Amino acid sequence: MQKAFAFLGLKKSSKPFKDYYSEWFNALKNVHLPQLRRAMLAATVSPAILSAHVDAMQRHFIAYYEALDLAALNDVAQALFPEWRNSLEKPFLWLGDLHPYLFTNLLRSFLEEDDDEGSGDEEEEDGRESRGENTGGQPWYLARAWRSPPRTLTARIDQIECGLRLMVPALAARARHAQAAFVDRVGREWGRCEGRSEDAKSAVEESVAAEMEELVDVFVDANRLRRSVLSDIVNATDVYQAALFLESLAQFLVGFKDKKFLAQCEKFKMPVT
Known part of the structure; x- marks a missing residue:
């Protein structure tokens, strides 16, 4: 598809986005994630520093979607x-x-993890927490971050999910409609030109310009939704919950680039028959 756009003269010269993403990803993996983890472990000394690194991690994600x-x-x-x-x-x-x-x-995985924990060990954990000891490999303030979240938080999570259930199908339908309209219009214009290459190119260029605007709008709206959900989650949680959420999200992305894991997945690809 990219080659088709280049042929039609619609692609502007610019730095490939994959190069930007590579730089962004390296900063996520080698700068923001390690700094956030260090701040998480030292949060009892300086909660303000943890808050600053949570903000920095969130801004890093927002900057990515703005660049996208x-x-x-x-x-x-x-x-x-x-x-x-x-x-x-x-x-x-x-x-x-x-x-x-x-x-x-x-986000829900943190709530479900808390629901799955047995109540028999709570007294022992509470004792370790009162002494400022680590629980389950985490400082006590992180181990308690998602324990018994307030109703206001769970209600806000429900609202965010409800919004997604409305917006995702609507955006998907707009994308399908835009693509179908694009294919229909290009096909009709191509047929009218009866093989005349210059006429076909001119007609298809006009069709592409008309229909691609909607695809761009859909994509930007999808990005706006991603940014909104990410910001809503961070705003709804406290600094420890937000730190754990952003750490997990960053680690999820880092895991995609794990060469050993990727090689194992490639090894078990099902052949197309």
Whole structure:
């Protein structure tokens, strides 16, 4: 598809977004994630520093989605169909990037983990926490972060998920309609030209310009939804909960690039028959 856009003269010269993502990912893995983890372990000494690193991690994600918007405005094919994503990442993509359900499902995993914990060891854990000891390999304030969350938080999570159940199908329907309209219009214009290459190119260029605008709008709206869900989660949680959530999200992305794990998954691909 990208080659088709280049042929039609619609692709502007710019730095490939995969190069930007590589730089962004390296900063996530080698700078923001280690700094956040160090701040998490030292939060009893300076909660303000942890809050600053939570903000820095959130801004890093927001900056990525803002850059992705610009990439879509420049070349929506590069954004919607990222060929540079590996085989582990692609199943999690929706309209070019992570499905927003991933954010809420990750958030829910903390609540479910708390529900699964047995109550028999609570007194022992409470005793360790009162002495400032680690529980389950974590400092006590992190181990308690998701224990018995307030109703206001669970209600807010429900609201976020309800919004996603409304927005995701609507955006998916707009994308399907835009693509169908694009294919229909290009096909009709191509047929009318009866093989005349210059006439066909001119007609298809006009069709592409008319229909691609809607695809760009859909992609930008999907990105806005991702940013909104991420910000809503961070705003609804306290600094310890937000830190654990962002650490897990960052580690999830880092895991996609694990060469050993990727090689194992590639090894077990089902052959196409």
